[in-house]
Amino acid sequence: xxxxxxxxxxxxxxxxxxxxxxxxxxxxxxxxxxxxxxxxxxxxxxxxxxxxxxxxxxxxxxxxxxxxxxxxxxxxxxxxxxxxxxxxxxxxxxxxxxxxxxxxxxxxxxxxxxxxxxxxxxxxxxxxxxxxxxxxxxxxxxxxxxxxxxxxxxxxxxxxxxxxxxxxxxxxxxxxxxxxxxxxxxxxxxxxxxxxxxxxxxxxxxxxxxxxxxxxxxxxxxxxxxxxxxxxxxxxxxxxxxxxxxxxxxxxxxxxxxxxxxxxxxxxxxxxxxxxxxxxxxxxxxxxxxxxxxxxxxxxxxxxxxxxxxxxxxxxxxxxxxxxxxxxxxxxxxxxxxxxxxxxxxxxxxxxxxxxxxxxxxxxxxxxxxxxxxxxxxxxxxx
Numbered sequence: 001x002x003x004x005x006x007x008x009x010x011x012x013x014x015x016x017x018x019x020x021x022x023x024x025x026x027x028x029x030x031x032x033x034x035x036x037x038x039x040x041x042x043x044x045x046x047x048x049x050x051x052x053x054x055x056x057x058x059x060x061x062x063x064x065x066x067x068x069x070x071x072x073x074x075x076x077x078x079x080x081x082x083x084x085x086x087x088x089x090x091x092x093x094x095x096x097x098x099x100x101x102x103x104x105x106x107x108x109x110x111x112x113x114x115x116x117x118x119x120x121x122x123x124x125x126x127x128x129x130x131x132x133x134x135x136x137x138x139x140x141x142x143x144x145x146x147x148x149x150x151x152x153x154x155x156x157x158x159x160x161x162x163x164x165x166x167x168x169x170x171x172x173x174x175x176x177x178x179x180x181x182x183x184x185x186x187x188x189x190x191x192x193x194x195x196x197x198x199x200x201x202x203x204x205x206x207x208x209x210x211x212x213x214x215x216x217x218x219x220x221x222x223x224x225x226x227x228x229x230x231x232x233x234x235x236x237x238x239x240x241x242x243x244x245x246x247x248x249x250x251x252x253x254x255x256x257x258x259x260x261x262x263x264x265x266x267x268x269x270x271x272x273x274x275x276x277x278x279x280x281x282x283x284x285x286x287x288x289x290x291x292x293x294x295x296x297x298x299x300x301x302x303x304x305x306x307x308x309x310x311x312x313x314x315x316x317x318x319x320x321x322x323x324x325x326x327x328x329x330x331x332x333x334x335x336x337x338x339x340x341x342x343x344x345x346x347x348x349x350x351x352x353x354x355x356x357x358x359x360x361x362x363x364x365x366x367x368x369x370x371x372x373x374x375x376x377x378x379x380x381x382x383x
Contacts, residue, residue: 002027004376005041009365012051014337014351017329023050025358028376032354045378048370051332052352053088053359054313057165057268057339058125058214058242060093060286061275067092068287069275070104072112079118081278083372083379085271085312086361089122089340089349091165093272095287096128096139099151106158117379120359122345123163126155127213130168130175131193137218138289138300138307139193147178156185165343167213169194170204183208188343190242193218194229201232205239211342214272215241215258216250217306234261240342242270245319246311248297252323264330268339269316274298274308318367328367336361 003026010019011033024031024038037044060067063081065074075092082090094105109124128139130147147168156164166182167190168175179189191204192213197220212219212233220228227234233241234257241262243255249272259267271277276284276293283301284291286308290301298307317331326334340350349359358376363369371381 002042003031003038003040004043004045005038006045006047006050006360007037008047008050008362010049011352012049012329012332014353023352025376028358030352030354030356030358047362048365049328049363050352051361051363052336052350053372053374054086054317054335054361055122055339055345055350056082056087056090056271056273056313057343058093058127058270059090059273060095060308062273062277064275064279066275066286067105068095068097068101070101070108072108075108075112075121076115076118079115079121082119083117083374084278086314086317086369086372087119087312088359088361088372088374089120089345091123091125091163091343092121093125093127096131096143097287098143099154102126102129103155103158106155106162110158110160110162117374117377119374120349122349123165123343124159125165125167127167128193130172132169132171132195134195135169135193135218135220137193137305138286138291140287140289146173147175149178149181152178152182152185152187156187163343163345164188165190165211167192167211169196170209171196171200176203176207179204179207179209191229195220196229196232198227198229198231201229202236205232205236210239211268212239212241214244214249214270216254217244234258240266240268240338242268244272244309244311245269245316246271246296246309247319249306249309252325255320255323256325259325264326264334265338267334268342269313269320269331269335270339271311271313271316272308273312274310277310277312279310314361314369321367328363331367332361
């Protein structure tokens, strides 16, 4: 039995920024917040700003490992590396690939055992394969097609009860019926890599889709006569918009448009990070597609399209603050409780609440990551 406390100038609590004060941690879970020093603390950790651990619901890899490597050891390595980014919960994310490769990724994620001082696997996200070839991005068109509910059932069986998120293009044949069935089965359905019209996207939302995949990127743009996928992402009710705020994928002005139209409480900061995240510049491969990492960008070797990011989630949080778009508390929420809500795991992560696992991201007042705690243990520290 151990109890310690964190003393900080500010705590990002569900009720809003509070502090200075003390947050107790008892046997790896959050206790109470108080302005008074607790009498029973074994030690006091001094921090500056204390936030809930960040939640990345769209991430393919890190530190040279990719979810589609289909390696349990690789998934362990990704989880171990992500704490350097303040990320304590994540959804391993697949790519468009043959059915059985995706099934194996689901099986590996389901069998994963969360280890001390590493980010926790909270679900799995299948980014594909039912996309539009026009907006394929860095996805392999050889395995694209129309959604199949029987294939989805197979993948969900392999995921063995993990929270399950899947993305597709709403213009594909049978998409709306598929979405209705998938949501009835408990899947979170996202829309992306799509050339859909506004009406097609709106029908998909009406059928149950609730997330737009990396808004702006790999989707039909907003036009004054055809609002497209972007128009739907900005205006459809009761949906969440993902954004990659690495400074490469979306201009800060365009980020601001989404935040104003959608509302900051429905914008999810994601990384879409590749295996090249945390690695030096050079040549890499993503599910058979050669990519080049240079000048902070990952691009397809053939054609030069952005292939994903190499950014950490804590950097996305800092960016939107530095761009003058949000307060630190709003930025933290968009990388913690909002993405957790978007996939229905806000009952276990994304907020500092008594009784929950003590997962934290600690920042300096200039929004530099200072330390990450998982289950009340320091998993990474800048010092």
